[in-house]
Amino acid sequence: MSTDIGDLVVSTTGQRMVRAPERCRNGHPLAGHALVGTTVCRCQDRHLSWTCNECGDTTYGPALGPRCSVLHGPARIR
Numbered sequence: 651m652s653t654d655i656g657d658l659v660v661s662t663t664g665q666r667m668v669r670a671p672e673r674c675r676n677g678h679p680l681a682g683h684a685l686v687g688t689t690v691c692r693c694q695d696r697h698l699s700w701t702c703n704e705c706g707d708t709t710y711g712p713a714l715g716p717r718c719s720v721l722h723g724p725a726r727i728r
Contacts (some may be wrong), residue, residue: 656698656711671709680709693718699704 653659653669662669670686673679685701689710697710697720714720 654712655709656713668698668711671700671711674705674707674709676702676705676707678702678704678707682697689720693717 655669655671657669658666659669671680674684680700680702683703685703687699687701689697689699691697691714693715696714697712697714697718699708699710699720702706712722
């Protein structure tokens, strides 16, 4: 069974965890070198995000689809 970035998986200790990406799209390792967050999206789902400290590339899990539109930058104060 194949899992995607952001999927819930069972760790080697038997606990559930989210599958994180190993590298950004530019090849930099993300473990210990990324800002991890959550982003609200127009698709009514939340996406986890991993932003590379080296180049600023962001990977989303689950991956962004055609209905997705995430907020980039801080939210506007209303």
